[in-house]
Amino acid sequence: MKTVGYAAHDSEKPLEPYHFERRALRDEDVSIEILYCGVCHSDLHTAENDWGWTQYPVVPGHEIVGRVLEVGSGVTKYKVGDNVAVGCMVDSCLSCDQCHNGEEQFCREGMVGTYSGQDRISGELTQGGYSKHIVVREEFVLSVPEGLDLAKCAPILCAGITTYSPLRTxxxxxxxxxxxxxxxxxxxxxxxxxxxxxxxxxxxxRSDKKKQQVLSYGAKDLLVSSDEDAMQAHANQFDVIINTIPVKHDFTPYIPLLDIDGTQVLVGQVGELEETNSVPLLMGRRRVAGSLIGGIAQTQEILDFCALHNILPEVEMIKMDQINDAFDKLKQGDMASRFVIDMSSLEV
Ligand code: NDP
Ligand code: ZN
Structure with a gap:
């Protein structure tokens, strides 16, 4: 199937329109018209090759919401016209212990990322959701629950599951x-x-600029990390801290905020961190852990949870041709929300 998207061709240049083919439908595949796609900081890291493993050209995007266009002969869960979603993975072996446990992100043979991954059958490079269409095997397609606003729910597919999973763990x-x-x-x-x-x-x-906004999301307070007195006043006060900082940094100053046996979960920076210090870990049996997205069943669970609890991401809608400006704003880190691309203006 011919489609169009926006791709990065190397780490220096802006994303630009890219015409490419989606694979022909296999028996277990669902073909999807993409309506909306969230803009994750991982898309930016990948476009700019921050992690050193990007293969170009890359069409980023792993917070995908759309409508079923066609299904393969073996598909049982979805039919044409259904509202569906795709997150950060599009395949795994489905037979190892991790896949059986619903933890496909830790598949022993390696999960296939939605973009910059390798198709398990053809070996082709996978391409993500900054595009008009995608073809995905049904086991990796999620159902969008009724009542969830299609235009706003895309960020649940990565930002939602990546934070829900450690909160559950x-x-x-x-x-x-x-x-x-x-x-x-x-x-x-x-x-x-x-x-x-x-x-x-x-x-x-880093500052109190986002305070009013996050109080309206349900936070009870905002602690400014550079305010040493405030940090000290919050010592021993947390059971779990989710750290989403997207750059190399020192996580040590956050450890004393944990109570005895508390855990700081790193989900942000992928790669090198600044040197740390074991003293605050030992003094309180505190832990530092990591977490990677979440399994497919748990991704469906968070979509259903958001529908049930009326949770929607705060989104700023953009058109596909505004993506490079959106990346520039994301780098500044001053939004307490997510950009979502409306694909309706993208023509094949
Ligand atoms: P955003 O850019 O939307 O948010 C990151 C926030 O971190 C900013 O809003 C800012 O918050 C803070 N920040 C930004 N720059 C700095 C800095 N230099 N020092 C300290 N704090 C900073 O990114 P996302 O939320 O989309 O992604 C966050 C990270 O999580 C990325 O690195 C991404 O790749 C990673 N990720 C990991 C996943 C996983 O499975 N583990 C899945 C998805 C993403 P404030 O202004 O409040 O300080
Ligand atoms: Zn993401």
């Missing part, structure tokens, strides 16, 4: 004390989801 519930560091796409979803789980949520930011 570390048993956040009523009364849990949760901190969220970095109030962007992931951070603002972490606040909304943790608040809906009944947690007492504190936003942690």
């Amino acid at each position: 570390w048993n956040v519930g009523p009364g849990s004390r949760v901190g969220v560091i970095g109030l962007g796409g992931l951070g603002h979803m972490a606040i909304k989801i943790a608040a809906a789980m009944g947690a007492h949520v504190t936003a942690i930011s």
Whole structure:
């Protein structure tokens, strides 16, 4: 199938229109017309090759919402016209222990990323959601629950699941004390989801500029990370801290905020971190952990959870040709929300 998207051709140049083919429908495949796609900071890291593994050309985008155009002969879950979604993965072996556990992101053979991945059958490079169409096997297609606003829900597919998964892993519930560091796409979803789980949520930011906004998302307070007195006053006050900072940094100053046995979960920076210090870990049996997106069943769970609790990402809608300006704004880090691309103006 012929389609069109926006691709990066190297790390220096802006994204530009790119005409390419989606694979012919296999028996287990769903072909989707993409209506909306969220703009994740990972898309920017990939376009600029921050992680060193980008293969060009790359069409980023892994917060995909659309409508089923066609289904393969073996597809049972979806029919033409259904509202569906695709997140950060499009395939895995589906037979190892991790896949059986619903943790396809940790597939022993490696999950196939929505973009910059390798198709398990043809070996072709996968291309993401900054495009008009996508073809995905049905096991990796999610159902958009009725009542969830199609234009706004795309960020749940990455920002939502990436923050929901660790909140579930570390048993956040009523009364849990949760901190969220970095109030962007992931951070603002972490606040909304943790608040809906009944947690007492504190936003942690470089300044207090986003305070009013995040209080309206359900945070009870905002702690400015450069304010040493305020940081000290919050010592031992958190059970779980979700750290979404997207750059190399030192996570040590956040450890004393944790109570005994508390956990700081790193989901932001992928790669090198500044040197750390074990003392605040030892003094309180505190932990630092990592977490990667979430499995397919859990991604469906967070879509359903958001529909049930009326949670929607805060979004700023853009057209496809505004993506390079959106990337520039994302770099500044001053939005407590997510850009979502409306694909309707993109013509094949
Ligand atoms: P955003 O750019 O939307 O938000 C990041 C936030 O971090 C900013 O809003 C800002 O918040 C803070 N920040 C930005 N720059 C700095 C800096 N130099 N120092 C300290 N804080 C900073 O990004 P996303 O939320 O989309 O993504 C965050 C990170 O998570 C990215 O690195 C992304 O690749 C990664 N990611 C990881 C996933 C996983 O599975 N683990 C999945 C998806 C994304 P404030 O102004 O409040 O300080
Ligand atoms: Zn993402």
